[in-house]
Amino acid sequence: MKQPPHGESPAPPTDTAPPTDTAAFTATDTFTSAAPPPHTGTPPPVNTPPLPPPAMRRPAAAPPATERTDPDALAAADRARLIHPHLPGGVTERVVMVEGSGCRLRDAHGREYLDATGGLMLAHVGHGRRELVEAAAGQMARLEYYTSFHEFTNEPSIRLAERLVDLAPAPMERVYVTSGGAEAVDDALRMARFYHHRRGEPDRTWVLARHLGYHGVTYGGAAVTGMPMFHQGFGPMMPGVRHLTPPMPSHPEVYGGGPDRVLPARVART
Incomplete structure (x- = not known):
């Protein structure tokens, strides 16, 4: 075997292995590479690091989730690999969405849903829009990203x-x-404080938010979010944030018992 010049990698082989059939993949399936060819005495290509000991090797990678057709396998892989926001660790149920068209979704079991939340308020134009697919593919083929x-x-x-x-x-x-709403909230908080800093007012750092208001789960966004569940266990939260009573009479708990008792007293004091 002819060795390439020093510092260069060997040319890739001209033949490729046949594709692996993954249609019948289940949660218990594993994928292993083909057995290596018998040793012929030929030295390995230059710049190829040796394999680690078997005990240090990672298990064979599972196929991409898009290639799996077993809903239970998808759910098992999700539980093993993904961290979900707003989901207690003991919850094992998963609803795996695989396809969308317009305002409707279909899960891995074939059940259909009306996407009333617009994909959590970001897919208002609907799913599967061909013109958006073509526009995105065209731009990514030209330039997928630059800072x-x-x-x-x-x-x-x-x-x-x-x-x-x-x-x-x-x-x-x-x-x-920005990449999303919570990141935008964080950046808005920083910009507001920096604006006053540049004006020679560095002490103007207080942020007023509302109880029950939601602004994301990033550090700054969670700090101005007025829900205790997003603060417990994450303190100390960002300083300089005060939560005010929201104009929501339908939630008497934020008024100290009920608006019929608390609000008239506050109005009288004003």
């Missing part, structure tokens, strides 16, 4: 910012792109 740090930017971000400013009311004229 906006420092002086760098990219064309899709610029065009999106222009479109958003055209739709936004005055005086909004700049866009800061």
